Amino acid sequence: MLTIEGLEVVYEDVILVLKGVSLTVPDGEIVTLLGANGAGKTPVLRAITGLLDVHRGAIRKGSINLDGKPIHHLDAPGTVAAGIGQVMEGRRIFVDFTIDENLRIGAHTADRGTIEANLDRIYTLFPILAQRRKQVAGYLSGGEQQMLAIGRALMAEPKLLLLDEPSLGLAPLIVQQIRDLIVEINEQGTSVLLVEQNANMALSISQHGYILETGKVVMDKPAAVLRDDEDVREFYLGLREEGAASFRDVKHYKRRKRWLS
Amino acid sequence: MEALIESIMRGLGQGSVYAMLGLGFVIVYKGTEVVNFAQPALMILGAFLVSWFTFDAGVPFFAALPLAMLAAALLGAAIERIALRPMVGQPVFSAAMVTVGVFFALLTVATRLIGTDIRRTGDPWGLDVLLIGDVRLFQVDIAKLVIGVLAFLVVGAYFKYSRSGLAIRATASDQETALAQGVKVGRMFGLSWALAGALGALAGAFIGAGGVGFEPISALVALKALPAIILGGLDSIKGALIGGLVIGVIESLSRTYQPGIAPWLGANFDQVVPYLVMLIVLMIRPYGLFGTPEIERV
Ligand SMILES: Nc1ncnc2c1ncn2[C@@H]1O[C@H](COP(=O)(O)OP(=O)(O)OP(=O)(O)O)[C@@H](O)[C@H]1O
Ligand SMILES: [Mg+2]
Numbered sequence A: 001m002l003t004i005e006g007l008e009v010v011y012e013d014v015i016l017v018l019k020g021v022s023l024t025v026p027d028g029e030i031v032t033l034l035g036a037n038g039a040g041k042t043p044v045l046r047a048i049t050g051l052l053d054v055h056r057g058a059i060r061k062g063s064i065n066l067d068g069k070p071i072h073h074l075d076a077p078g079t080v081a082a083g084i085g086q087v088m089e090g091r092r093i094f095v096d097f098t099i100d101e102n103l104r105i106g107a108h109t110a111d112r113g114t115i116e117a118n119l120d121r122i123y124t125l126f127p128i129l130a131q132r133r134k135q136v137a138g139y140l141s142g143g144e145q146q147m148l149a150i151g152r153a154l155m156a157e158p159k160l161l162l163l164d165e166p167s168l169g170l171a172p173l174i175v176q177q178i179r180d181l182i183v184e185i186n187e188q189g190t191s192v193l194l195v196e197q198n199a200n201m202a203l204s205i206s207q208h209g210y211i212l213e214t215g216k217v218v219m220d221k222p223a224a225v226l227r228d229d230e231d232v233r234e235f236y237l238g239l240r241e242e243g244a245a246s247f248r249d250v251k252h253y254k255r256r257k258r259w260l261s
Numbered sequence B: 001m002e003a004l005i006e007s008i009m010r011g012l013g014q015g016s017v018y019a020m021l022g023l024g025f026v027i028v029y030k031g032t033e034v035v036n037f038a039q040p041a042l043m044i045l046g047a048f049l050v051s052w053f054t055f056d057a058g059v060p061f062f063a064a065l066p067l068a069m070l071a072a073a074l075l076g077a078a079i080e081r082i083a084l085r086p087m088v089g090q091p092v093f094s095a096a097m098v099t100v101g102v103f104f105a106l107l108t109v110a111t112r113l114i115g116t117d118i119r120r121t122g123d124p125w126g127l128d129v130l131l132i133g134d135v136r137l138f139q140v141d142i143a144k145l146v147i148g149v150l151a152f153l154v155v156g157a158y159f160k161y162s163r164s165g166l167a168i169r170a171t172a173s174d175q176e177t178a179l180a181q182g183v184k185v186g187r188m189f190g191l192s193w194a195l196a197g198a199l200g201a202l203a204g205a206f207i208g209a210g211g212v213g214f215e216p217i218s219a220l221v222a223l224k225a226l227p228a229i230i231l232g233g234l235d236s237i238k239g240a241l242i243g244g245l246v247i248g249v250i251e252s253l254s255r256t257y258q259p260g261i262a263p264w265l266g267a268n269f270d271q272v273v274p275y276l277v278m279l280i281v282l283m284i285r286p287y288g289l290f291g292t293p294e295i296e297r298v
Helices: A041-049 A076-082 A099-106 A112-125 A142-154 A172-187 A199-205 A223-228 A230-236 A241-260 B002-032 B039-056 B061-087 B092-114 B139-161 B163-173 B175-180 B185-207 B216-232 B237-261 B273-284
Strands: A002-011 A015-025 A030-035 A057-066 A084-087 A160-164 A191-196 A208-213 A216-222 B129-132 B135-138
Touching (some): A015 A041, A015 A216, A030 A172, A041 A160, A084 A142, B002 B163, B002 B216, B039 B061, B039 B216, B092 B216, B135 B139, B139 B163, B139 B185, B163 B175, B175 B185
Parallel strands (some): A030 A191, A084 A160
Antiparallel strands (some): A002 A057, A208 A216, B129 B135
16 A cells, blocks of 8 residues: 655755645555646656656655555665556657567566566567567557556566556547556556546546645545546546647647757 | 788777777767776776786686676776766766776876886787688787677677666666666666776787787777777667777778878878778768767757
């Protein structure tokens, strides 16, 4: 079980992006974290996985515990060893590696004896990847890259899998596939913290949901309740067509800006 | 005809040494984005280590070679930990300047250790030749080529099949994502430098081989690895091998033929040729034969 209490995160020593976030992922469950662009979803994940310092960020207050053991002082390799796997925003596969190599690097901290069995498991889960093991991963489609990123995270047999907007930029049909895969992975025994803007997809498979706004949790309810909530429907389920479209524009603009900087 | 073949073989031999050194440069550049100007000093210290193991410790050459490589690898890792790790996050230009500092520091040490005499590495080839018909090939050149190619095969397999080799490549490609896979990125930097040190010592073992011996100033030979990797591409392992061999052969051919064909170019023109090639490559194909063109992120 993952427990976050009163988490405060600052970037560059002064920019407070998380203002006391508390959140729990019980064993065996799928928990969703929703929020608009810039709400602070990614900083939550970076805090859990020890990647804040890469972005000149730091935990200012609060605690993160995995099965009762504090993990907020661990560096990124330490959190992987503790049993946390993650699929970063934007997939971040190694484009110049083959598919096989991408999966093998995911098993960097795993027992050597487990690698072949896990490769088999992932190639069964993603038959598309199996056919193209020796191909360079950069040529995969967006959906296939997302599957590869998920497979890579599974190679270390994490207890808890963190997914940062896995549906981003994918066609509806592919989003369905990813959704089904998350369910399947969860059924095989991995807890999931799912960060999404696609509330429809996320809430349909999770037990619990949190809504984050400018660094604070503003709603913390069972997923079924959130699905029926008026505000949530309006803001996150894309029922206001123009609103949904403009969100996406903002996102693309931000992406480009980040590349340039 | 014999002269041509002999000249090419000498070039391939010398080129293999450039290639080994170039490989050390390329590994550090790929792994840490730093151009490692300390590589020539690692080579000359490696040469000293081989020499020390054979003559002072009385170890046979083929045992002295791996011992020297191991010692130079440890030295490389130590340099990374002490001098370069604090530079992580600083501009790579500053880190490159640090390696220049390390170069002078190590060269001073090497000069002290080597002394004023020319030292030998105790290699078994000396000036022995292999006669094929009328063609006389120096055995040492054949040894350089064979061991050089072997070194590339071993390093290539290491990066392809081993866990840490894969992790070095992952670090080179995207540090944050490598961290997210549990790769200890700092350790991979150290490992890259260790490999560079070992390859420096391997090259060093051959710098004085074939009856020529070496002295501190022989470190400058290693600078010709720069034209080699610029020709091959700074970030290409295959490029380091081919670049090294091509530069070696061009240099050797111009030594053999330029005095007869174009004497007006002056004496020792062959010493300049590698750098001329480098300038031409920089003008028409700055990323080299096998390098990655700088990707414009727009
Ligand atoms: N490296 C950084 N330095 C300073 N501020 C940052 C940095 N990264 C993000 N922020 C700020 O932190 C806040 C959270 O942004 P972030 O994009 O991580 O949130 P998010 O919820 O993941 O959004 P998105 O859906 O766009 O990924 C924003 O106010 C953003 O400007
Ligand atoms: Mg984000």
